[in-house]
Amino acid sequence: MKLIKKTALLLVFVSFFSCSNDEEDFSTSSIAKENASELEKSGSRYMTYGDVVTIFHFNSRKFFTGEANGDATINKQWNSSTPWVNNVWFPYAKFKIVNPNNPSSTALVKTGDEIALRCIANNYYICAESWDDDVNVNRTAIGPWEKWRVYAPSNVTVGNSIFYSSVGYLSMVSLKSTWNKYLRPDGSGSAKAGAPFDPTTSVLSNLNCFQMSKQ
Structure with missing residues (x-):
């Protein structure tokens, strides 16, 4: 019984850690996208086709x-x-x-x-x-x-x-x-x-x- 409880706790911990990483990755990805959007106009100051x-x-x-x-x-x-x-x-x-x-x-x-x-x-x-x-x-x-x-x-x-x-x-x-x-x-x-x-x-x-x- 104790072994089962320990295994269950371990699974909960692993699941929580995985979700935290997913949230962190999502947050990091969102920030990167926002930064890319902010940098769009502050890129090259040379005129290019497509401007x-x-x-x-x-x-x-x-x-x-x-x-x-x-x-x-x-x-x-x-x-x-x-x-x-x-x-x-x-x-x-x-x-x-x-x-x-x-x-x-x-x-x-x-x-x-x-x-x-x-x-x-x-x-x-x-x-x-x-x-x-x-x-x-x-x-x-x-x-x-x-x-x-x-x-x-x-x-x-x-x-x-x-x-x-x-x-x-x-x-x-x-x-x-x-x-x-x-x-x-x-x-x-x-x-x-x-x-x-x-x-x-x-x-x-x-x-x-x-x-x-x-x-």
Whole structure:
């Protein structure tokens, strides 16, 4: 009888110890997952294909967005007093950087590289039309008109890694269309790709200058 009791106690102890280990493993696994999630945005500060970014016009302080009708505008400002308004348009201000030649690529993006930009909200690509320098967000596939080359504003040096700053994960860039003209807003807030390159204009006053902020 004593042997049976000792055996039973031993089994209870082993079972409790095993459950404790399981709980510890589960807890450790959960913490690891949480840490991985927290580190997702604090990983490499170099721009890579696959990054999701906003495209913010530095000079006018307005966001590039795709509209429901396929138009592209640069006329949305962040509204702190009525944040619900931001919830309506802000999803259409987020774009995924895609490698046109390898859409699954996660390689570094360097100055002079070709990129395509796909709106997260509707999966349409930004397109520079061949007439009137117009820009739309209404293409379902990547062709020549959906390709853009990324540079530093006022600088057409190629091959440099693009680095996100430590504040807001943002990088100053300019975007050149397949027609060799640069993205910027017109007077009415529509997006156009009709601006020439001007190496004499400083970054801070350059109308071709955008902040790409990693989301």
